[in-house]
Amino acid sequence: MKLLNLGCGHKYVKDAHWINADMDPASADVQQCNFLNGIPFPDNQFDLVYHSHVLEHFQQKDGAVFIRECFRICKPGGMIRIAMPNLEVIAREYLNALDKAAVGDTKAAADYDWMLLEMYDQTVRNSSGGAMLQYLTQPELPNPDFVFRRIGGGGRKWREQFLQQASGEATKPSKLALALKNPARAWDKIYDAFLRIVLGKKRFQYYQTGKFRNGGEIHQWMYDRYSLERLLTSVGFTQVKVQTAQTSYHPNWASYQLDDPEENASIFIEAIKP
Numbered sequence: 001m002k003l004l005n006l007g008c009g010h011k012y013v014k015d016a017h018w019i020n021a022d023m024d025p026a027s028a029d030v031q032q033c034n035f036l037n038g039i040p041f042p043d044n045q046f047d048l049v050y051h052s053h054v055l056e057h058f059q060q061k062d063g064a065v066f067i068r069e070c071f072r073i074c075k076p077g078g079m080i081r082i083a084m085p086n087l088e089v090i091a092r093e094y095l096n097a098l099d100k101a102a103v104g105d106t107k108a109a110a111d112y113d114w115m116l117l118e119m120y121d122q123t124v125r126n127s128s129g130g131a132m133l134q135y136l137t138q139p140e141l142p143n144p145d146f147v148f149r150r151i152g153g154g155g156r157k158w159r160e161q162f163l164q165q166a167s168g169e170a171t172k173p174s175k176l177a178l179a180l181k182n183p184a185r186a187w188d189k190i191y192d193a194f195l196r197i198v199l200g201k202k203r204f205q206y207y208q209t210g211k212f213r214n215g216g217e218i219h220q221w222m223y224d225r226y227s228l229e230r231l232l233t234s235v236g237f238t239q240v241k242v243q244t245a246q247t248s249y250h251p252n253w254a255s256y257q258l259d260d261p262e263e264n265a266s267i268f269i270e271a272i273k274p
Protein backbone atom coordinates (compact mmCIF):
# COMPACT_ATOMS: atom_id res chain seq x y z
CA MET A 1 0.00 0.00 0.00
CA LYS A 2 1.25 3.47 -0.86
CA LEU A 3 -0.41 6.31 1.00
CA LEU A 4 0.18 10.04 0.72
CA ASN A 5 -0.65 12.78 3.23
CA LEU A 6 -0.52 16.18 1.53
CA GLY A 7 -0.20 19.31 3.70
CA CYS A 8 0.21 17.07 6.74
CA GLY A 9 1.35 19.81 9.14
CA HIS A 10 2.11 18.07 12.46
CA LYS A 11 -0.44 15.31 11.81
CA TYR A 12 1.11 12.40 9.98
CA VAL A 13 1.79 8.67 10.19
CA LYS A 14 5.44 7.71 10.31
CA ASP A 15 5.73 4.32 8.63
CA ALA A 16 7.01 2.75 5.43
CA HIS A 17 3.61 2.95 3.67
CA TRP A 18 3.13 6.69 4.08
CA ILE A 19 4.71 9.66 2.35
CA ASN A 20 4.04 12.99 4.07
CA ALA A 21 4.47 16.32 2.32
CA ASP A 22 4.08 19.96 3.27
CA MET A 23 5.29 23.38 2.18
CA ASP A 24 6.54 23.96 5.73
CA PRO A 25 7.75 20.54 6.98
CA ALA A 26 7.29 19.90 10.69
CA SER A 27 10.18 17.39 10.71
CA ALA A 28 12.69 15.55 8.56
CA ASP A 29 10.01 12.85 7.99
CA VAL A 30 8.05 15.32 5.87
CA GLN A 31 8.95 16.07 2.28
CA GLN A 32 9.06 19.78 1.40
CA CYS A 33 6.99 20.88 -1.60
CA ASN A 34 4.60 23.61 -2.67
CA PHE A 35 1.49 22.05 -4.28
CA LEU A 36 0.86 25.26 -6.21
CA ASN A 37 3.76 24.06 -8.39
CA GLY A 38 2.10 20.65 -8.88
CA ILE A 39 2.40 17.48 -6.78
CA PRO A 40 5.91 16.07 -7.37
CA PHE A 41 5.05 12.39 -7.89
CA PRO A 42 4.63 10.29 -11.05
CA ASP A 43 1.22 9.27 -12.46
CA ASN A 44 -0.74 6.35 -10.94
CA GLN A 45 1.41 5.98 -7.78
CA PHE A 46 -0.83 5.98 -4.72
CA ASP A 47 -3.55 3.74 -3.32
CA LEU A 48 -4.75 6.62 -1.16
CA VAL A 49 -4.21 10.36 -1.45
CA TYR A 50 -5.31 12.20 1.70
CA HIS A 51 -5.39 15.84 2.63
CA SER A 52 -6.91 17.43 5.69
CA HIS A 53 -7.66 21.14 5.91
CA VAL A 54 -5.55 21.98 2.87
CA LEU A 55 -7.89 22.53 -0.12
CA GLU A 56 -9.51 25.61 1.46
CA HIS A 57 -6.09 27.29 1.49
CA PHE A 58 -6.07 27.50 -2.32
CA GLN A 59 -7.93 29.94 -4.51
CA GLN A 60 -10.77 28.16 -6.31
CA LYS A 61 -8.93 27.79 -9.63
CA ASP A 62 -5.75 26.51 -7.92
CA GLY A 63 -7.90 24.09 -5.91
CA ALA A 64 -9.23 22.60 -9.14
CA VAL A 65 -5.67 22.11 -10.46
CA PHE A 66 -4.66 20.54 -7.13
CA ILE A 67 -7.56 18.02 -7.27
CA ARG A 68 -6.66 17.19 -10.88
CA GLU A 69 -3.10 16.51 -9.67
CA CYS A 70 -4.48 14.24 -6.94
CA PHE A 71 -6.36 12.31 -9.63
CA ARG A 72 -3.21 11.99 -11.75
CA ILE A 73 -1.09 10.49 -8.95
CA CYS A 74 -3.82 8.08 -7.72
CA LYS A 75 -3.62 4.51 -9.00
CA PRO A 76 -6.65 3.29 -10.95
CA GLY A 77 -8.81 1.78 -8.19
CA GLY A 78 -7.12 4.07 -5.68
CA MET A 79 -8.95 6.65 -3.61
CA ILE A 80 -8.86 10.24 -2.51
CA ARG A 81 -9.96 11.30 0.99
CA ILE A 82 -10.49 14.97 1.79
CA ALA A 83 -11.17 16.50 5.20
CA MET A 84 -11.95 20.19 5.30
CA PRO A 85 -14.24 22.80 6.88
CA ASN A 86 -17.85 22.12 5.98
CA LEU A 87 -19.37 25.34 4.61
CA GLU A 88 -22.89 23.90 4.80
CA VAL A 89 -22.64 23.19 8.53
CA ILE A 90 -20.92 26.52 9.23
CA ALA A 91 -23.81 28.29 7.48
CA ARG A 92 -26.46 26.26 9.36
CA GLU A 93 -24.77 26.77 12.75
CA TYR A 94 -24.43 30.49 12.02
CA LEU A 95 -28.14 30.84 11.14
CA ASN A 96 -29.16 28.80 14.16
CA ALA A 97 -27.08 30.98 16.54
CA LEU A 98 -28.32 34.15 14.81
CA ASP A 99 -31.98 33.19 15.24
CA LYS A 100 -31.46 32.59 18.98
CA ALA A 101 -29.12 35.55 19.66
CA ALA A 102 -31.51 37.95 17.89
CA VAL A 103 -34.28 37.15 20.40
CA GLY A 104 -32.03 37.75 23.41
CA ASP A 105 -30.42 34.35 24.08
CA THR A 106 -27.08 35.52 25.53
CA LYS A 107 -25.49 32.07 25.43
CA ALA A 108 -26.30 31.83 21.72
CA ALA A 109 -24.68 35.25 21.25
CA ALA A 110 -21.31 33.71 22.12
CA ASP A 111 -21.96 30.85 19.68
CA TYR A 112 -22.85 33.46 17.05
CA ASP A 113 -19.50 35.22 17.66
CA TRP A 114 -17.64 31.94 17.28
CA MET A 115 -19.43 31.05 14.03
CA LEU A 116 -18.52 34.43 12.56
CA LEU A 117 -14.89 33.67 13.38
CA GLU A 118 -15.11 30.30 11.60
CA MET A 119 -16.74 31.97 8.62
CA TYR A 120 -14.65 35.13 8.28
CA ASP A 121 -11.64 35.38 10.53
CA GLN A 122 -9.87 32.49 8.85
CA THR A 123 -10.23 34.31 5.52
CA VAL A 124 -9.64 37.95 6.41
CA ARG A 125 -6.95 37.74 9.10
CA ASN A 126 -3.60 39.34 8.36
CA SER A 127 -1.59 37.74 11.13
CA SER A 128 -1.19 34.23 12.44
CA GLY A 129 -4.08 32.96 14.58
CA GLY A 130 -6.13 36.13 13.98
CA ALA A 131 -9.15 36.91 16.16
CA MET A 132 -9.81 33.17 16.58
CA LEU A 133 -6.59 32.87 18.58
CA GLN A 134 -7.67 35.77 20.82
CA TYR A 135 -11.06 34.11 21.36
CA LEU A 136 -9.56 30.72 22.18
CA THR A 137 -7.02 32.12 24.63
CA GLN A 138 -9.43 34.15 26.79
CA PRO A 139 -8.98 33.11 30.44
CA GLU A 140 -12.70 32.11 30.55
CA LEU A 141 -14.34 30.86 27.37
CA PRO A 142 -18.02 31.95 27.35
CA ASN A 143 -19.13 28.80 25.47
CA PRO A 144 -16.55 26.01 25.84
CA ASP A 145 -19.05 23.21 25.14
CA PHE A 146 -20.09 24.75 21.84
CA VAL A 147 -16.52 25.64 20.74
CA PHE A 148 -15.06 22.23 21.59
CA ARG A 149 -18.00 20.46 19.97
CA ARG A 150 -17.02 22.38 16.85
CA ILE A 151 -13.23 21.95 16.95
CA GLY A 152 -12.81 18.77 19.00
CA GLY A 153 -10.29 17.43 21.46
CA GLY A 154 -7.28 18.80 19.57
CA GLY A 155 -8.54 22.36 20.11
CA ARG A 156 -9.13 21.75 23.82
CA LYS A 157 -5.60 20.34 24.24
CA TRP A 158 -4.11 23.24 22.31
CA ARG A 159 -5.90 25.80 24.56
CA GLU A 160 -4.76 24.04 27.75
CA GLN A 161 -1.16 23.99 26.52
CA PHE A 162 -1.30 27.67 25.53
CA LEU A 163 -2.70 28.74 28.93
CA GLN A 164 -0.12 26.64 30.77
CA GLN A 165 2.69 28.31 28.80
CA ALA A 166 1.20 31.78 29.36
CA SER A 167 1.00 31.19 33.13
CA GLY A 168 4.56 29.81 33.25
CA GLU A 169 3.32 26.35 34.36
CA ALA A 170 4.72 24.85 31.16
CA THR A 171 7.88 25.95 29.40
CA LYS A 172 7.69 27.53 25.98
CA PRO A 173 10.43 26.40 23.56
CA SER A 174 13.14 29.11 23.39
CA LYS A 175 13.67 31.17 20.23
CA LEU A 176 17.09 29.51 19.84
CA ALA A 177 15.58 26.01 20.11
CA LEU A 178 12.98 26.93 17.47
CA ALA A 179 15.66 28.39 15.17
CA LEU A 180 17.81 25.25 15.48
CA LYS A 181 14.77 23.08 14.75
CA ASN A 182 13.95 25.02 11.60
CA PRO A 183 17.00 26.85 10.18
CA ALA A 184 15.07 27.93 7.03
CA ARG A 185 12.62 29.86 9.22
CA ALA A 186 15.52 31.44 11.16
CA TRP A 187 17.11 32.64 7.90
CA ASP A 188 13.74 34.01 6.84
CA LYS A 189 13.59 36.12 10.02
CA ILE A 190 17.08 37.50 9.36
CA TYR A 191 16.08 38.35 5.79
CA ASP A 192 12.93 40.10 7.09
CA ALA A 193 14.99 42.18 9.52
CA PHE A 194 17.08 43.33 6.55
CA LEU A 195 13.98 44.11 4.45
CA ARG A 196 12.47 46.12 7.29
CA ILE A 197 15.45 48.48 7.14
CA VAL A 198 15.39 48.68 3.34
CA LEU A 199 11.59 49.15 2.91
CA GLY A 200 10.76 51.33 5.90
CA LYS A 201 7.90 50.61 8.36
CA LYS A 202 4.82 51.11 6.15
CA ARG A 203 6.07 49.26 3.06
CA PHE A 204 7.43 46.48 5.24
CA GLN A 205 3.93 46.08 6.70
CA TYR A 206 2.47 45.71 3.18
CA TYR A 207 5.12 43.13 2.35
CA GLN A 208 4.43 41.21 5.56
CA THR A 209 0.68 41.16 4.92
CA GLY A 210 1.22 39.80 1.39
CA LYS A 211 3.69 37.23 2.65
CA PHE A 212 1.29 36.08 5.37
CA ARG A 213 -1.70 35.88 3.05
CA ASN A 214 0.29 33.69 0.64
CA GLY A 215 1.84 31.64 3.43
CA GLY A 216 -0.74 28.84 3.60
CA GLU A 217 -2.66 29.79 6.77
CA ILE A 218 -5.68 31.70 5.52
CA HIS A 219 -8.74 30.23 3.81
CA GLN A 220 -9.10 31.22 0.16
CA TRP A 221 -12.25 29.25 -0.73
CA MET A 222 -14.87 27.08 0.97
CA TYR A 223 -16.74 23.95 -0.08
CA ASP A 224 -19.70 21.78 0.86
CA ARG A 225 -20.88 18.28 -0.11
CA TYR A 226 -22.33 19.58 -3.39
CA SER A 227 -19.35 21.62 -4.63
CA LEU A 228 -16.86 18.95 -3.52
CA GLU A 229 -18.73 16.20 -5.37
CA ARG A 230 -18.91 18.43 -8.46
CA LEU A 231 -15.17 19.15 -8.26
CA LEU A 232 -14.19 15.49 -7.73
CA THR A 233 -16.34 14.19 -10.60
CA SER A 234 -15.17 17.00 -12.90
CA VAL A 235 -11.61 15.60 -12.86
CA GLY A 236 -12.75 11.96 -13.27
CA PHE A 237 -13.27 10.57 -9.76
CA THR A 238 -16.34 8.37 -9.22
CA GLN A 239 -18.21 6.82 -6.25
CA VAL A 240 -18.10 10.06 -4.28
CA LYS A 241 -19.19 9.42 -0.70
CA VAL A 242 -19.48 11.64 2.36
CA GLN A 243 -17.86 9.77 5.26
CA THR A 244 -17.28 10.45 8.96
CA ALA A 245 -13.97 10.82 10.80
CA GLN A 246 -14.03 7.05 11.42
CA THR A 247 -15.62 5.63 8.26
CA SER A 248 -13.89 5.13 4.95
CA TYR A 249 -13.58 2.99 1.83
CA HIS A 250 -10.20 2.11 3.40
CA PRO A 251 -10.94 -0.75 5.85
CA ASN A 252 -8.41 0.37 8.50
CA TRP A 253 -8.74 4.13 8.19
CA ALA A 254 -9.65 4.78 11.86
CA SER A 255 -6.45 3.01 12.99
CA TYR A 256 -4.33 5.86 11.54
CA GLN A 257 -6.03 8.35 13.91
CA LEU A 258 -5.69 11.21 11.45
CA ASP A 259 -9.27 12.50 11.69
CA ASP A 260 -10.68 13.63 15.05
CA PRO A 261 -14.08 11.98 15.77
CA GLU A 262 -14.80 14.66 18.42
CA GLU A 263 -14.87 17.61 16.02
CA ASN A 264 -17.88 18.69 13.98
CA ALA A 265 -16.35 21.39 11.81
CA SER A 266 -15.21 19.14 8.97
CA ILE A 267 -16.66 17.33 6.04
CA PHE A 268 -14.95 14.03 5.15
CA ILE A 269 -15.43 12.99 1.56
CA GLU A 270 -13.94 10.20 -0.52
CA ALA A 271 -13.94 9.14 -4.16
CA ILE A 272 -12.39 6.46 -6.35
CA LYS A 273 -10.27 6.74 -9.49
CA PRO A 274 -11.84 4.33 -11.98
Ligand SMILES: C[S@@+](CC[C@H](N)C(=O)[O-])C[C@H]1O[C@@H](n2cnc3c(N)ncnc32)[C@H](O)[C@@H]1O
Nearest residue numbers: 007008009011022023024034035036052053216
Ligand atom coordinates in the same frame (compact mmCIF):
# COMPACT_ATOMS: atom_id res chain seq x y z
C1 LIG B 1 -4.48 23.93 8.40
S1 LIG B 1 -2.99 23.08 8.14
C2 LIG B 1 -3.56 21.39 8.20
C3 LIG B 1 -2.51 20.47 8.72
C4 LIG B 1 -2.96 19.02 8.89
N1 LIG B 1 -3.23 18.39 7.63
C5 LIG B 1 -4.14 18.94 9.81
O1 LIG B 1 -5.22 18.51 9.37
O2 LIG B 1 -3.99 19.29 10.99
C6 LIG B 1 -2.66 23.33 6.41
C7 LIG B 1 -1.33 22.75 5.99
O3 LIG B 1 -1.22 22.86 4.58
C8 LIG B 1 0.07 23.31 4.26
N2 LIG B 1 -0.02 24.03 2.98
C9 LIG B 1 -0.80 25.10 2.71
N3 LIG B 1 -0.59 25.53 1.45
C10 LIG B 1 0.32 24.67 0.92
C11 LIG B 1 0.96 24.59 -0.35
N4 LIG B 1 0.70 25.47 -1.32
N5 LIG B 1 1.85 23.60 -0.56
C12 LIG B 1 2.12 22.70 0.41
N6 LIG B 1 1.58 22.74 1.64
C13 LIG B 1 0.69 23.71 1.89
C14 LIG B 1 0.46 24.24 5.41
O4 LIG B 1 1.87 24.38 5.52
C15 LIG B 1 -0.14 23.50 6.60
O5 LIG B 1 0.73 22.59 7.19
